[in-house]
Amino acid sequence: MFLAYKEIMHNKARYLLVVVTFVLISYLVLFLTGLATGLARNNRTAIDALPGNYVLMSKYANKNLLSSVITKDQYDKVSSSDTALLGQMTVVAENPQTDKKLNSNIFGIRLTGALKPPVTAGRMPTKNSEVLADDSVTYYGLHRGDRITLNGSSQKYRIVGYTRDHRFATVPVFYTTLSTFRQIRFGSAQVPNVSAVVSKKKLTDLPKNTQQLTKAGLIENIPGYTAQTSTFGLMIGAMIGITLLIIGIFMYILTIQKVAMYGVMRAQGIRTSAIVTALFWQILILALVGVGIGNGLMIATSFVLPKTMPFYGDPMMMLMITGALVVMSLVGGLFSLRRILHIDPLEAIGGE
Structure with a gap:
């Protein structure tokens, strides 16, 4: 965790874009979930x-x-x-x-x-x-x-x-x-x-x-009840799947940019497991910060929405969506795993 945190602090601008992506995706997914839950409740209470x-x-x-x-x-x-x-x-x-x-x-x-x-x-x-x-x-x-x-x-x-x-x-x-x-x-x-x-x-x-x-x-x-719930469910599921792809692509690009650094770390005797652990700690930290900010924005938004809007922030549903986003982000990190496991220290630092 220490290695992951130090690298994030050293390259704030690089990782800020990842955090912003987490914020926007989590805010959108949570907002859609609130609307879907509100509509469902208004149909059935x-x-x-x-x-x-x-x-x-x-x-x-x-x-x-x-x-x-x-x-x-x-x-x-x-x-x-x-x-x-x-x-x-x-x-x-x-x-x-x-x-x-x-x-x-x-x-x-x-x-x-x-x-x-x-x-x-x-x-x-x-x-x-x-x-x-x-x-x-x-x-x-x-x-x-x-x-x-x-x-x-x-x-x-x-x-x-x-x-x-x-x-x-x-x-x-x-x-x-x-x-x-x-x-x-x-x-x-x-x-x-x-x-x-x-x-x-x-x-x-x-x-x-x-x-x-x-x-x-x-x-x-x-x-209209089943059509509404199935439509929103599909949208929310698609957004969570998109999270996996976006974060996976982001982390894969960042991994490629750090191949030389990983090569030096391997040459110094640092185990591959430590590098992989640092990668997933990075993803977890970025996901928790981004999704946390997204939750805060969604809660703030709920206070200014008109009362006539069918919005309901179910705490249990928010917790489940937050957990799903974090888990899918970690799964997205698997895209970079093969690249890290096959790093040749000599090749990565430019040797022959």
Whole structure:
């Protein structure tokens, strides 16, 4: 390590370019990872919060909650203390006083039942004319106490409280009663239909024209979710692979430039293993410094991004990406290994 550090300090300008490369690549990869994680969370947090692990939906909905309708006859056949009814509908929420509009979802639930979300501010609704909102609605100009309309209806609904991290299909969720959901979705609160039945246990003897999904299966079929996650995953994987190539090329060029020096070291009796060890210590030091600076820049950037941007810096994911970049950088150092192992001291220093 001492030899590697002394050489870096002796040739600061030469190694500065390698550090800058690490900084830029790590910053880009971490930023893309934050966006990918943020988008994935915004698609699914309301579903992740459901207490059960199974969801009963209509078969014709093609595993898409937005299209599912479960009738009373169907959910009565599976009703138990382990099940809960869920109504879902995509709506546009508007504050008529400010003309602020927001694409959102409503989740109709029994407000005292198992699907009740945790309240972070205010209180749970107690009437059909009240809703509990994901606190991200404040980013779009809707606040507790506002009276909003849903899908342009004449009925107004007061926001009486907030919950946190309850979004579905990238937009905030408003929790309300099943009666309110039915009034908006079917035009009458007397229509007993719902969108799905959430169950803690796997259901048997399913009603006709229904199918059962796990929460993971439901999330995978959210429109656009799989395409988004696979696209970002491919981009991040490609950037990590590019790191291997770039660092490998950099270190190979630097190795060629130092062949004469390595030849002198070999002629002095320094073992090849010591030279190889110094090479990988160099890569490790440069990678840790560059990736560390990249992490710092990414964290600083997260504080200035607009709240509406779907960015989430997951500490565990950041640690994994950082580790992957460092490991791939060390792997890139293998490109130089063969050159070092085959150095002839006499030839390297210009002998005949």
